[in-house]
Amino acid sequence: MSSFADISSTARAENRVILTEQESKTVLKAINIPITEPVLATNSKEAANISSDMGFPVALKIASQDITHKSDVGGVRLGIDSQEEIAEVFDQMINTVKKEAKGSSIDGITVQPMAPPGGVEVIIGVTRDHQFGPVIMFGLGGIAVEILQDVSFRIAPLTPVDAEEMIKEIKGYKMLTGYRSFKPANMDKLKDLLLKVSDLAMQESEISEMDLNPVFAYENEVVAADARIILTDS
């Protein structure tokens, strides 16, 4: 398994500071953060084979070193249920992305299992502040983070008390304690995830920013369904 150092030096050799989803998830997996694992397919037949091994439903995402906002260019399709649908979506996606993101190099499309339903969507982020250094952010995903900006911050390194308090501090905390069809999120696993992200941010000074978005929080586990790591400029 590649270490962060290997992955970052590969990226730098290619003059990139933005790691791909696959690279970012490899970094996370190496420190035992649960992820949905993307597998690269270069044609629709490969994709169909991979997905039948994986089991449906799956998600398809464009694999390109040049594209960071995959969904903005039509590069994400979720909840695909059959081999037939894969064949259709694969070629469609390649064509759309070629149009929407002209000139981007495309490695193929990754196939990954869909995170199961019933999880609360949260976001965990890292940024390196010019004054304070690595800073950790926590919030609910989707509208809560984008419109309400209901997030909490702590300066790394986090203590277990910090991790717990930053989860409880957000206004939407009650969403994590169970409501309607959602079971209460596993607080210990969520805290553990925050602490692992904090350790990574402290250890790897080359990480400038990192987003785990979304992370799905379930009763028994937490899973990062997408991730992006950005390296420092130098």
Added chain:
Amino acid sequence: MDKERKANLDRALNPKVIAVVGDKKITDYMWLKSVKDAKAKVYSVQIDENDIPGIEEMGIDNRKSISDIPEQVDYAIIAVPRPVLPFILADCIKNNVGAAAAFTSGFAETGEPEGIELQEKIIQMTSEANFNLVGPNCMCMYHAKVGIRNTADQWIGEGGNIGFMSNSGTHATNFVIRARSNGLYPAKSISMGNSISIDQGDWLEYLGDDPDIEVIGMYIEGTRDGRKFFETLREVAQKKPVVIWKGGQTKEGARAAASHTGHLASDMALWDAMIRQTGAIRVDTQDELMDTMKALLMMKPFTGENMGIIAQTGGQSVLVSDAFGSEELKVPALTETTHERLRPIVTVVGGSYKNPLDVSGSLTSVERATEMLNGLHDDPNTDIIVMESSIGFIQRRLEKQGQGLDTLIEGLKSFQESSKKPFGVIATWNQNEGELADFRKKVSDAGIAVFPTFQAGAGAIRKVRDYYRKQETLGTK
């Protein structure tokens, strides 16, 4: 800060010999006057013939340079034009001065190339020599018991227990003056100015280690080394309360901060996060700073949430309950035992012996007030005792017994001494303001926390309660 620098800074803050460099007639010799009552020998350094006679008239020995002073100088206050500062600093370094504080301004805070360049030069000089420079662009240092001051208007004397550090000279100066009229005793107040040689983290560490200081307060706009500040705060806030008043919270304020002390503004969300995770206390105004310090220093430590309240009238009892309710504090029902105890002494029709007590005309003497306070105190449902004091109302009744507000304050003081629960007084602005100010001063001089509004009292009590709770979470106290 290494041992040598700390020892030198100790020497400057407890000086045997002080040199004031460049003090002028036109500023009424403000710096010589600021140290004239210090327990130290004071020299002046001035070469301008127009300024020297006034200095000598004050009976101060004037010299042409620091090198001409026959004793080792511990603390130098420098008020010279900015191009001259490097030369005076070189003299201080050569003569092993403990620390210099530079009132001189016009450096990076101007944002202009000349000032920035000059500041770079000073940074290089002080760091090469490992020399303590306070400021530049500051109001120097205050240490009550040795008599050095930010301004001659400040009180000096024994017994201070608060340490204050400030990016702004105005706030360093005024904190001390206002604190004294709130019954608080600052020990040291440091105007950090551009803090190029001793930064915010250094000062925090210094005040954290100072055995005289029980509570640290600060007015801060930014810090050059946020990580060092964070790590220091994490340690210090577990030793003693640190109250942080952050200026430059909005984008508008941040612009003002940048032009004020040459700091880059920082994001308030991160400051807020840092304050929460270190267990420091955030305040947003000087008023909150005063009230929070009173609750920290004058009230017994508490983690509870249940208020036992005496209000003088019905209208006040509603408002006081609202104020505490909106700060996550409760005004619980008292036990039946307490009701039986209070019913015979809260007798006025329309009054209430239930929490909050609406004592109306029933508070007829200091003894009666004490009985009521003890009733609340002994109830197992209360954690914190507060008395709303509409002084005009109380005064009219006490006068009939030949008692006055001074007797009341004595009674409150005795109650506080015997009480196991924290106690505070709220004296709101609904009365004669001049008399109220006088009453508050007397109450706080008696060592009782007195708050000027319901919201101020509730806010300060909540902040301090949260502080003690956080310390409990952190497992340090």
